[in-house]
Amino acid sequence: MADDYYELLGVARDADGSAIKKAYRSLALKYHPDRNPGDAEAEAQFKRVSEAYEVLSDSEKRGVYDRFGHEGLKGRGFGGFSDVDDIFSHFGDLFGDLFGFGGRRGGERPRRRGAHLRYDLTLSLEECLAGLEKELEIPNQVGCDRCDGAGAEPGTKAQTCGTCQGAGQVRVGRGFITMATTCPRCRGRGQVIPSPCTKCQGAGQVERLDRVTVRIPAGVDAGMKLRLSGKGQPGPDGGPAGDLYVVLDVAAHDRFQRDGAELLAELPLSMVQATLGDEIDLVTLEGETERVVVPPGTQPGTLLRIQGRGMPRLDGRDGRGDLHVHTVVQIPTTLTETQRSLLMQFRDAAD
Ligand SMILES: [Zn+2]
Ligand SMILES: [Zn+2]
Structure with a gap:
């Protein structure tokens, strides 16, 4: 599937929008399923050129493709078309309006895809x-x-709107000039509903709560999107449903900070622990105990690394990042009489 999109359409790399559309039009005519019934090779070619057109006709996708190629598009969630119906529903009226030939087989009107939905999910x-x-x-x-x-x-x-006689527009005259404006009564629909449905109040749509199970892989981070194909709004007139995008956010943690696959935490040490050294049991993010060896003479702000106790890597490498603990040496603000006299002895001994 990794054919070059420009080669597929037979256009130069700097071709403009109209050249791309023209090239796609002639190829789509040639490989259109209505003209090649039962020809699997023509259908496959129809899919390839449609995918090429979908990318090259969209300046943002074309930019991604020019710089990063097919992998770049995949990384941004563009996965091509699953079948021929998917192509027709995606381009909608493009086939009929711009190309002058029918989109769907059998001359039906193209079925429109339902809207995509977004759901924001915050994870710990x-x-x-x-x-x-x-x-x-x-x-x-x-x-x-x-x-x-x-x-x-x-x-x-529904009845034909009496104000605009179904046109959806009315003409407003001012002197010599007449202007067409949207009909105020039917708001451009050309029809009015004298007795609205009691369930949807005439909207034609009702709210429904869908239960959707989503699998969230280990290692996800804020800003990532999961796409659930076909879990969006149902298409009008029986068209395919849109997709559901679950957009992830991550709540701040009271002990750990994250930087990609690396975790950061603070390790409070007393002046004595830092000076003489110690072994400290640290509770990791997964709730297990990890022994941290603090060497004698550890300075404030020292970074100690605990290998493999960070977050799972998502860049293709196996395993997890590291946990970095940052020492914070606490200087006592109050002292007992004994502590004070011992510290004074320490001072005198150091002279
Ligand atoms: Zn009207
Ligand atoms: Zn209704």
């Missing part, structure tokens, strides 16, 4: 460490089953 750092499966309740908009999405109470019908 512990959840990012282990990964988890979570059931989410996603508010979705679906066609009303009482009125079949029409918005009119069953047994009644």
